[in-house]
Amino acid sequence: xxxxxxxxxxxxxxxxxxxxxxxxxxxxxxxxxxxxxxxxxxxxxxxxxxxxxxxxxxxxxxxxxxxxxxxxxxxxxxxxxxxxxxxxxxxxxxxxxxxxxxxxxxxxxxxxxxxxxxxxxxxxxxxxxxxxxxxxxxxxxxxxxxxxxxxxxxxxxxxxxxxxxxxxxxxxxxxxxxxxxxxxxxxxxxxxxxxxxxxxxxxxxxxxxxxxxxxxxxxxxxxxxxxxxxxxxxxxxxxxxxxxxxxxxxxxxxxx
Numbered sequence: 001x002x003x004x005x006x007x008x009x010x011x012x013x014x015x016x017x018x019x020x021x022x023x024x025x026x027x028x029x030x031x032x033x034x035x036x037x038x039x040x041x042x043x044x045x046x047x048x049x050x051x052x053x054x055x056x057x058x059x060x061x062x063x064x065x066x067x068x069x070x071x072x073x074x075x076x077x078x079x080x081x082x083x084x085x086x087x088x089x090x091x092x093x094x095x096x097x098x099x100x101x102x103x104x105x106x107x108x109x110x111x112x113x114x115x116x117x118x119x120x121x122x123x124x125x126x127x128x129x130x131x132x133x134x135x136x137x138x139x140x141x142x143x144x145x146x147x148x149x150x151x152x153x154x155x156x157x158x159x160x161x162x163x164x165x166x167x168x169x170x171x172x173x174x175x176x177x178x179x180x181x182x183x184x185x186x187x188x189x190x191x192x193x194x195x196x197x198x199x200x201x202x203x204x205x206x207x208x209x210x211x212x213x214x215x216x217x218x219x220x221x222x223x224x225x226x227x228x229x230x231x232x233x234x235x236x237x238x239x240x241x242x243x244x245x246x247x248x249x250x251x252x253x254x255x256x
């Protein structure tokens with residue numbers, strides 16, 4: 001069994017696990033990481049992010065027996081509860097993407113049959129990042145669609161623009177899943193309202209090696225800061241980051 005985080009910087013601040021998103025956030029926006037994981041406050045999610053959640057729900061409900069029409073109505077109602085379309089044209093545009101993205105995704109996934117879902121709704125996977133004999137911390141993730149008889153894991157990424165290569169952030173997420181799933185293929189399906197692209201980028205070993213370096217630096221940082229307020233006073237703050245849209249009051253409060 002891997003050694004726990006006891007005595008580490010993670011233990012000092014009550015952090016029991018990491019994820020691809022938390023590692024990426026630490027690397028790209030340490031101020032937002034401190035806000036989220038040490039100060040326990042979150043910036044508001046975007047309409048684009050929630051559109052992706054609703055599109056995934058639409059696909060999952062349809063693949064597991066609901067009619068497309070019923071699943072779509074449920075997904076749109078969920079979106080509307082979070083983001084009333086009267087708020088802006090951008091929100092209306094994001095809402096309108098849910099149906100065509102759902103249709104294209106279903107056309108791509110239907111050949112694989114019904115995905116395998118555990119009782120709690122999502123497959124949880126984990127690997128361990130270990131630093132010699134000092135500490136080990138689980139890095140967890142949740143899989144979108146698992147087709148066990150095909151040896152395939154699919155992560156759905158709804159988007160306005162289809163990439164030709166996966167971003168480093170998505171490569172890390174894919175490689176964590178691939179390491180955890182062993183012999184299963186892990187592919188990301190990028191879907192826009194008009195087209196889609198299957199991608200499987202990133203060398204697992206090299207990608208996780210780079211991620212481990214980031215995790216070690218994060219642990220060292222946490223080991224040397226006594227509390228969240230001190231951490232916020234040390235990390236660089238980028239007020240122009242998109243993360244702070246709608247959270248300017250939090251930026252002012254904690255980063256002045």
